[in-house]
Amino acid sequence: MRVAIISESFLPQVNGVTNSVLRVCEQLTRHGHEALVIAPGPGPAEWSGVPVVRTPSCPVPGYRDFRVALPFPAMTATLHEFDPDVVHLASPAVLGAQGATAAAELGIPCVAVYQTDLAAYAGRYRLGLAEAMVWRRLVRVHTAAARTLAPSRAAVRQLQAHGIDRVVRWGRGVDVERFRPDRRDESLRAAWAPGGQLVVGYVGRLAHEKDLGLLTAVQELPGVRLVMVGDGPQRRQLERQLDRALFTGVLTGDRLAGAFASLDVFVHTGPHETFCQAAQEALASGVPVVAPAAGGLLDLVQHEENGLLFAPGSAEELVACVRTLQHQPALRRRMGEGTRRSVEGRTWEAVGQELVRHYRDVVAEARTPHRRAAA
Known part of the structure; x- marks a missing residue:
């Protein structure tokens, strides 16, 4: 198949949308399909054999590392030249809306992938956009798609x-x-926690919507070492607030895998996750997860089986969960044994094949005369 992927984010920006598009x-290339990426902002013009068309963009106020697409007049011409069977809209908003319109003009079916709770983010970053306004735009884009793919049951319901x-x-x-328990590095743990403390870690963007201020209470716990892996617009503020925590910056590849496996507990605090890939990587690494009972995390964390859930926004419940795992090592070990099993079937190979089946379905539907007439 020929697949045009229109993404609101791509390298050098590293986030959940970018990582999903990379995978x-x-x-697609591994199985002989041809792909083209259209994405905003400066960056590489090719990645892993896939050409990347860069479009105009501007930085988001308060989050200058993230860029938002500006109008791209050549969208229709770019799609026409590539001549895809299907257009993949990755977390569509501004650029995705342009892509959906152009695809409709050319008679190309779209699959829209919902990944980011943009309405919640708009409120967090005080962008002057009412949540209802953002949802109206998202509804228009997703309604134009032949199929919307959502990463969790909560996202489907939303x-x-x-x-x-x-x-x-x-x-x-x-x-x-890459992410597996035998990556655990005792020398790294000794550097992080020379006193043999329980190593509790967060991996991800250091941003307002993640509610990372809740970790203030965790760093105060005796016998606990808090490790923060990642970067983002809130890093300086968090370094002041979480003054007992260790900030590693961004880690990638095997260093990231080693960091995950070297944790005793992975903690996440964001209530707006449509999925939470970092939690899934922690589970694959054999690490119990403590997370809010909200959004996509409910699909990943089975309470008291591979982790513990707390009420979103409750520092008191978060601390209670960490204390439970700190003082009950047998429970922590039992959960750790179940974490890997909970995600072993979720390989990118299996997920990729499922995605291609969705592509083929919408292409077949678009070619069926009675469906075109009904549309």
Whole structure:
């Protein structure tokens, strides 16, 4: 197949949307499909054999490392020249809306992948956009798609509640070869926690919507060492607030895998996750997860089986969960044994094949005369 991927984010920006697009590109090229990425801002013009068309963009106020697409007049011409069978809209908003319009003009079916709770983010970053306004835009884009893929049951329900039809659950894969328990590094742990403390870690963007201030209470716990892996617009503020924590910056590849496996507990605090890939990578690494009982995390964390859930926004419950795992090592070990099993079937290979089946379905539907007439 020929697949045009229109993404609101791509390298050098590293986030959940970018990482998912990278894995999709890998799976498509590995199986002989052809792909093209269209993404905003400066960056590489090619990645892993996939050409990347860069479009105009501007930085987001308060988050200058993240860029938002500006109008791209050449969208229709770019799609026409590539002549895809299907257009993949990755977390569509501004650029995705342009892509959906152009695809409709050219008669190309679209698959829209919902990944980011943009309405919640708009409120967090005080962008002057009412949540209802953001949802109206998202509804228009997703309604124009032949199928919307949502990463979790909570995300499916959220989209359906706003009147979006043709929503199917499509999860995310995890690299179980890279993220695994035997990556645990005792020398790294000794450097992090020379006193033998319980190592509690967060991995991800250091940003307002993650509610990372809740970790203030965790760093105060006796016998606990808090490790923060990642970067983002809130880093300086958090370094002041979490003054007892260790900040590693961004880690990638095997260093990231080693960091995950060297934790005793992975903690996440964000209530707006449509999935949470970092939690899935922690589980693959054999690490119990403590997370808010909200959004996509409910699909990943089975309470008292592979982790513990707390009420979103409750520092008191978060601390209680960490204390439980700190003082009950047998429970922690039992959970650790179940974490890997909970994600072993979620490889990117399996997820990629499922995605291609969705592509083929919408292409077949678009070619069926009675469906075109009904549309």
